[in-house]
Amino acid sequence: MGYPHPIHPGETPVLSKHFGEAEARTFAGWRERGGYEGLRKALAMAPEAVIEEIKASGLRGRGGAGFPTGLKWSFMPKGDGKPHYLVCNADESEPGTFKDREIMRWTPHALIEGCALAAYAIGAERCYIYIRGEFTEPWTVMSRAVAEAYAEGALGDNVFGTGRKIHVTLHRGAGAYICGEETALMNSIEGRRGNPRIKPPFPAVAGLFGMPTTINNVETLAATPHIITHGAAWYKSLCLGNPKSTGTKLISVCGHVLRPGNYELTMGTPMRTLIYDMCGGMLPGRTLKAVIPGGSSVPIMTAEEADRCLLDYEGVVEQGSMLGSAGMIVMDDSTDMVYQIWRLARFYAHESCAQCTQCREGTAWTTRILERILAGKGKEEDFQLLLDLSEQMTGKTICVLSDSCAAPIVSGIQKFRGEFDAYMNGARQPALAGA
Amino acid sequence: MKAAPGTHEAGATAAEPPVFVGETLAALERRFAEYPTKQALLLPALWMVQEQRGWISEQSIGEVAEVLGLTPAYVKGVVTFYTMYHTHPVGRHFIQVCTTSPCGLCGAEDTMKALLEHTGCGELGATSPDGRFTVIEVECLGACGFATPVMVGNDFIESVTPEKVPALLERYR
Numbered sequence: 001m002g003y004p005h006p007i008h009p010g011e012t013p014v015l016s017k018h019f020g021e022a023e024a025r026t027f028a029g030w031r032e033r034g035g036y037e038g039l040r041k042a043l044a045m046a047p048e049a050v051i052e053e054i055k056a057s058g059l060r061g062r063g064g065a066g067f068p069t070g071l072k073w074s075f076m077p078k079g080d081g082k083p084h085y086l087v088c089n090a091d092e093s094e095p096g097t098f099k100d101r102e103i104m105r106w107t108p109h110a111l112i113e114g115c116a117l118a119a120y121a122i123g124a125e126r127c128y129i130y131i132r133g134e135f136t137e138p139w140t141v142m143s144r145a146v147a148e149a150y151a152e153g154a155l156g157d158n159v160f161g162t163g164r165k166i167h168v169t170l171h172r173g174a175g176a177y178i179c180g181e182e183t184a185l186m187n188s189i190e191g192r193r194g195n196p197r198i199k200p201p202f203p204a205v206a207g208l209f210g211m212p213t214t215i216n217n218v219e220t221l222a223a224t225p226h227i228i229t230h231g232a233a234w235y236k237s238l239c240l241g242n243p244k245s246t247g248t249k250l251i252s253v254c255g256h257v258l259r260p261g262n263y264e265l266t267m268g269t270p271m272r273t274l275i276y277d278m279c280g281g282m283l284p285g286r287t288l289k290a291v292i293p294g295g296s297s298v299p300i301m302t303a304e305e306a307d308r309c310l311l312d313y314e315g316v317v318e319q320g321s322m323l324g325s326a327g328m329i330v331m332d333d334s335t336d337m338v339y340q341i342w343r344l345a346r347f348y349a350h351e352s353c354a355q356c357t358q359c360r361e362g363t364a365w366t367t368r369i370l371e372r373i374l375a376g377k378g379k380e381e382d383f384q385l386l387l388d389l390s391e392q393m394t395g396k397t398i399c400v401l402s403d404s405c406a407a408p409i410v411s412g413i414q415k416f417r418g419e420f421d422a423y424m425n426g427a428r429q430p431a432l433a434g435a
Numbered sequence: 436m437k438a439a440p441g442t443h444e445a446g447a448t449a450a451e452p453p454v455f456v457g458e459t460l461a462a463l464e465r466r467f468a469e470y471p472t473k474q475a476l477l478l479p480a481l482w483m484v485q486e487q488r489g490w491i492s493e494q495s496i497g498e499v500a501e502v503l504g505l506t507p508a509y510v511k512g513v514v515t516f517y518t519m520y521h522t523h524p525v526g527r528h529f530i531q532v533c534t535t536s537p538c539g540l541c542g543a544e545d546t547m548k549a550l551l552e553h554t555g556c557g558e559l560g561a562t563s564p565d566g567r568f569t570v571i572e573v574e575c576l577g578a579c580g581f582a583t584p585v586m587v588g589n590d591f592i593e594s595v596t597p598e599k600v601p602a603l604l605e606r607y608r
Contacts, residue, residue: 083471092577093574093575093577094575095535095536095537095574095575095579096536096537096579097577097579098577098578098579098580098581100577101577101578126469132577133517133519134519134531134573134576134577134586134591135577135591136586136589136590136591137591167469169469169470171478171479172478172479172482173478173517173519174478174481174482174517174518174519174520175517175518175519175520175573176516176517176518177574177575188478189475189478190472190474190475191472191474191475191476191477191478191503191505191513192474192513193512193513193516194516194517209471209472209475252579252580253580254537254540254541254579254580254582255537255540255541255579256540256541260579260580260581260582261580262580296535296536296537327537327579329536329537329540329579331540335540340536340539340540343535343536343539344536347535347536347574347575350574351574353516
């Protein structure tokens with residue numbers, strides 16, 4: 001991690017190696033640290049060869065879905081004569097996740113280099129980096145770095161003298177969680193409300209401005225120059241036994257641990273090692289109760305599941321959840337699970353774009369039912385109602401926002417039923433008034 | 436929402452001078468080359484208005500619509516979708532405190548209460564009687580490992596606790 005704590009010996013710092021070093025933010029400083037070698041090497045290769053190398057590395061999307069990056073790039077049409085676009089999703093707003101922010105704050109050139117490399121591979125002359133409006137410091141750092149990259153010839157009409165045109169435009173969001181959804185983000189760049197679009201057509205066919213578009217997360221793009229510089233085999237070797245999950249992953253840890261922060265791990269590292277060794281364990285005198293491992297949109301894990309969990313895409317699925325964006329929310333035995341689940345539901349109700357009925361009504365309705373339970377006025381039939389609503393909110397809408405609201409509700413009722421019962425039968429004092 | 440007298444309120448009624456003239460208009464027009472449509476400049480143009488005026492009035496909506504070839508109704512639909520655009524005047528220092536689950540686990544609600552008390556705002560969304568502050572709750576600021584993050588205008592402050600609130604506000608008085 002390197003910031004705010006020194007790098008732990010158990011980490012594998014690739015992306016986070018230079019976090020906390022002010023000089024790494026400058027073009028010259030980045031060059032001294034091996035920067036822009038990957039882009040130079042890529043520009044000397046055929047675009048198809050770059051895509052093949054990324055495919056061979058096993059790199060998967062770091063934004064949440066885990067889709068193979070090289071495969072996504074290969075979906076872009078060839079020789080179609082249309083403008084192609086690359087979009088970088090820097091709208092990081094999944095509760096629990098704060099890794100892209102650190103990449104942009106400390107190593108802005110890593111992202112610019114990754115964008116230029118990807119743009120070359122997919123035949124795009126322009127890349128838009130969509131940065132959430134609240135990220136004022138990353139915006140300032142990125143703006144300075146983009147200007148420097150233009151001045152140094154890493155961007156522009158003739159990148160490093162190769163005759164290639166690659167332009168990067170920073171685009172500022174304005175406060176909307178849903179714009180982290182790729183098609184909502186594209187609408188937002190186009191100057192529209194951030195409503196997700198129905199797929200198909202997928203972005204590679206008709207994306208931004210109706211043109212073939214690839215959209216990748218900050219961490220995904222920042223990893224690509226390392227892969228081209230050191231080779232797919234090197235990247236693939238960074239895994240602890242599961243060949244489907246390769247490379248390193250920045251895990252954001254927050255909540256009730258002694259040292260929250262970003263930890264860069266080789267895929268497959270046990271969650272126990274991360275919590276008890278790297279993060280210094282739980283707060284004094286406390287024990288682990290639950291973990292939401294992949295940003296708030298994934299099912300909640302119990303302490304027992306967390307103890308068994310290996311941190312890679314498949315390992316987390318085996319324990320009933322998802323790696324998602326790897327924003328790990330750690331909760332100790334002082335946590336009121338019903339209250340936390342209500343707070344999450346309220347988040348999704350606030351952030352619903354209100355396009356689909358199941359989401360607009362479902363997120364608000366489940367929030368109100370949870371409020372009622374917390375006020376000590378829950379009814380036995382509320383359990384079934386919450387589960388029925390969650391069922392209607394899953395897999396039936398344009399995007400997965402309502403699924404994300406349902407995931408903690410369903411897993412919460414399944415795994416922490418006793419806490420709900422305590423509010424129902426009066427064993428626990430109401431946490432909220434009214435409702 | 437109570438707007439404090441003597442802050443931006445006069446601007447809400449009297450005709451404002453236009454935003455998109457001179458250098459501001461030129462800055463917007465320079466960016467046209469970066470996008471295939473003028474409409475794509477909508478969010479950037481709205482940011483330019485808010486940076487100059489502190490909020491986005493009906494008159495500004497009309498001006499943005501005209502400069503980008505859109506209708507005022509369309510622009511208003513977009514403005515109201517995004518939570519960071521103010522459609523009414525706010526205090527000189529707009530304070531956003533994250534209370535989403537990860538920060539909530541670490542005491543964000545107490546930090547929020549301390550902010551309401553020490554600014555004199557009293558309630559969320561209200562402007563303090565001296566017109567200096569408006570405090571709102573915001574969903575996830577993307578700095579969960581540095582609970583509780585607070586934004587004051589464009590300043591992003593990490594690890595704010597109730598005890599740190601008085602000293603933090605002193606910097607903006």
